[in-house]
Every structure is written in structure tokens, then in C-alpha cells.
Amino acid sequence: MEDLQKSIEQNEEIEIDLGRLLRQLRKKLSFIIAVTVIAIIISLLVTKFLIPKKYESMARIYLKPNITESGTIDYNTLTANSKMVNNYVLMLQGNSLLEDVTEKLKLEDETLVKKSLSVSNEADSEIITVSARTENAKLSKDIVNTTVNLFFVSMKDKLDIKNMTILDAPQVNETPVSPSLKMNLLIGALLGIMVSCGFVTVQFLLDKRLHTKEDAESYLEIPVLAEIPFLED
Template identity: 25%
Template structure:
């Protein structure tokens, strides 16, 4: 994956990156706020050879001390030293309480011990450090006093009194925040890559065209008003969604110059991808050019066209096919758009058999001759065979998919099923495309906005792809 693709993934998965980043910062802040502050106090002890022992100027004595200084540092945490320190403090403190709070290190290339004490109170930390340093100097001289001799081999001198530091050394809020931010970004990017690798949906025009081996004829952006205003007649003259269907209308006109496409099946791989609104709005877009357009609700299982357009759904395709009503009497007209509508009629027990009948084929051919364009809203391809049956009768089919939701294998299988019955797959319409979709359809929205934006003294142009 090159840098360009990584940037596309970052733009597409920015929510995952931001979520991990904010989660890491939240945990860091919570840790900093709930952690009890820890204060530090330090003191230093200088170790030399005792001059009264006759070794003060002996070079060998200094080498001996250098080799022993690390051992002296380790004695700082010995039980006897901690016990004596606790007794010296006389503050209801035990040796066990002091364990872990005190440490000593030998400064490099020197004979100096640095004693460090940690406590939740800065005054107490200073008090413990001072008491411990005094006890340690006495204990070291006691250990280095030969048996039967009153003079110790070394002299331990407290050179620096215990320091007082009112600022806590922990938690380090700024450092923790920086580390958490970096860790959150790394985890967020990792999560984004994992989601991208596991995601088998289609996110770009190139992916879609490669999957179905047909062009993307239009992409319809996310519109928060689609539930309230699903039809083009509900929208104002300037609308990105309306422009998308005008693009689809234009592309249909130039799709096949040798043969006119008059009957068209609109279907999808699975339910919930927007095929019904696509059927209705394409019919409205075609009718806006002065054509006589009929939209047929061919979804005899879950009909929605009549309800979407505010018409009666009890009379329609099934009542005409069984001879209960005449065709002309069953066709309704949508007043706002001028689109003619043939609803589904009552739901039959055997939709596939009805659509596969000779009567259904003859009816569709009759409608094709009667109208300039016939749009059939068909059921999804994968659950049932209805769409493929209708596609064999019509001039072609358009596959509706949902950006970032429809799995690639579903789209590919749907396209294969159409071609397996020799139906003509004209292309795809991609619904719910986010404006910021990287590497996908953003260019269309940019140009659509530029072309459709009202200009002073000018006319709004129709965008084509």
C-alpha cells in the first residue's frame, strides 16, 4: 500500500483514528487526575577512607572504595537500615512502610551516594530522606569498623541535606499526555488499517467499475433530508441530489447510440440500497425533459412505489395481469412530476411465476410501445429471481448499490446473475456517497456544486460525466 492509498484510508477511517486518539487522551487524563501525587527528596553522602586509620593517602584504599560504593548503595534498602530509620522517625512508620520509598545510587566515577526518597507528602519525604541518610552514614561506618578496633576504615559524610521539592514528580501529566497522544495515533492508524483490510465493501468508482465490468452512471450523495423529501419534486431547483439524477438521465441518453433504451429495470444486490427512490427519481428526471415516462412497481413482494409517490397501490400490475382491471384504468399519474405510475397491485403468492408468464412479457412490450420510457422497480437480485426475469424482457438493467455498505462479493454476484440470463447490465448507481469520500466520487460533487451554483447573470448548467 503506497502513501496515496494510506492517505485515502486515513481520510476514510478518520473516525477510528480520532476515537482511539481521544480514548488514549481520556485514559491519560483520568490516570493523571486519579493518581495520588508523589514528591521526592534527595540527599548525598560522601565516602572517604578514614585518615586516622593510616589509609587516607593510600591509592589502594580509594580503589577499594570505588569497588565497594555499589554495595553501600544496596545497603540503603536493607532491613536493618530501614528499621533504624523507622525508629529514628518515631512517626508510627514501620520498616515495611519505608520499603520501596527509599533508594540509593552511586554516582558514576565518584565516591558519592545519592539517596532518594518518595512520599505523598513533600515535608514527610524530606524528613524521611534526612533521617535515612543519617542512619545510613552511621551504619556504613559501623560495618567498616574492624572487630576490636574503634576507628572505622571509612568516613561517611552527609554533604547535602535533604531537599524540599513542593512540585510532585508523578504523575507527569504533560509527558503522559504526549505519550498517550502518540500511542492513540498509532493504535488508531493500526485500527484503521485492520478495518480497511477486513472491509470488503466498495469505496470508489474504480472499484465498482472493476467489480461489475460496467460504468458508474451516477453517484448520489448523502442527504439528511432524504427521509422527509425523497422525491426530486420535493427539492428546490438547486440540489446536489437532483443534479445526480440529471447526470444519470444524461448518461442514459448517450449510453447506446445504436439502439434506444426505452425499458429499464432498476434493481440492487440486497434490500435497503435505495433502488425504489432511484427508480422514482430517474422517472421524474426523464419526465422533466417532456417525455412520457411510466414507472412500474415490479417488486411484488415488498411494493413501495405507490406509497412513495402518494398513490393508490391496490390496483396495478397484478390486477392487469390476471384480467381484473384494464391497463389504462390501472395507470395513475403523479401530479407534481407528470410521471405515470403502474403500482404493484395486491401481493400474489407466486411473484416469480407471474413475472415469468407470457402475459407479463407481452404487457411490458406493450408499455414500451405506449411510453417514451418505462422504469421498472424490481426486487433485489440475490434473494429472489424476479429482477433477472424482468431484466431479460427489458432493454437493460441498472444495479443500485450503497457506498461503503454493499459487500463487493454481493455486487459481483448480482452482476454475474444478470449476465447469466443474457440481461444487459448498463451500469451502476451508487447511493449514500459521502462528500469527503477519498478516491471515490468526491470529484463529482465538486463539479456538480460548481456547475449548479446559481451565478449572477448566468444560467444553471446541467452536469454530465
């Protein structure tokens, strides 16, 4: 019975502490808002002036099925294309092709091409997407264009494959795809709220002063007989 009573008293104490903490957070609302605004401004400045902008260019390759003499699609080649598409994706990412692209564009290192280039196959299709993302819009376009052209030449010369066509040619896209201003501002706001609320909470937990009559009675375990009001000038 005594253990139950102690548990109830502890729970009541925790509830009182949480209530005081919430009141303290409301009291410091202007501080929390100020810190959040500062964090948003910092995120804005970092995004605008410190984080490099990235530009993306993209091309889509389509593996055409053969057309029979009667004008219908040869489903044998359609099935073969579906099976070969993953092999083509791997070939587009091969070191040999990337070295040729680097040499063609007169770049210092193929690492730039390897890091910027992305090749994927759209699900259940014979379409291959080749994209590049760099800090230069024209370079992104040149990497994609050169990669696709050299790949076509290689497939034609080495494997006599001629059923590839470009659905979407790469373009110079002057609109950066990263960083995301909205996302960074949201992250900045959340960090501002977390830091300011965390600071207020730690400050509250470290404050060992007695603020109310109830605090004094709980700490001293004796009743308060009188209170002296505090008058501000």
C-alpha cells in the first residue's frame, strides 16, 4: 500500500514538473521563435551561397523491336531486348566507356564522369535513362551526349546492334536540381526549434531554485506559514 502511495506521489510530481516545463516553454516562446528564425536565415544563406548548385541533363534510349514483312512487331526481338536491357545498363557504366568519354571531353580524371553519371532502366520497359549531374549545366549535357554517342558506336562496331534510338536527347538545363531550398529551410526550422526547446529544457532542469510555496513545502517537508510578496519598482 505504501509503495502504491509513493508511486502515485511520484507520478503527481512528474506531472507537476511537466506542467511547469510547458509553462516555461510558453514563457520562452519569443526566444524559441527568434532562434528558429535565425536558423532559417542561416539555412537560406548556406543554401544560396555555400552549397554548390547541381545541374542535370538526361537522355532516354529505346531498344526498338524488329518489324516483320507484314508490318507487325517481331515479339522474339521484343523479348530479346527485355533480356538484354540490363546488360546494356552495365555496359554504359563500364570503365572502358567512361575512359573514352573522359578522353573525348578532355577531362583530367574519369572520376568526375563516374560520380556524375547515372544509368537506369525503367521498370518493365526497353527504355534506358542516362543522366549526369554536375556543377556545370553544359558539362552535364556533354557527358550524357558523349556517353550515349560512344555507346551507340561501340554497339554497332563490336556487336552489330543497330536497333537503338534516342527518345529524348540531352539538353542544357539551367535550372539547378539541388540543393533544395524548401527542404533546407524546413531542416533549418526544425533544428532551430529542437535546439531552442532543448536549451530551455536543460535550463529548466538545472534550475534548483524554489519558485513556489509548493516547491518549498516539497523540498523542506514542512508547511509554509507565511509568504512575503515580491514587489517590483
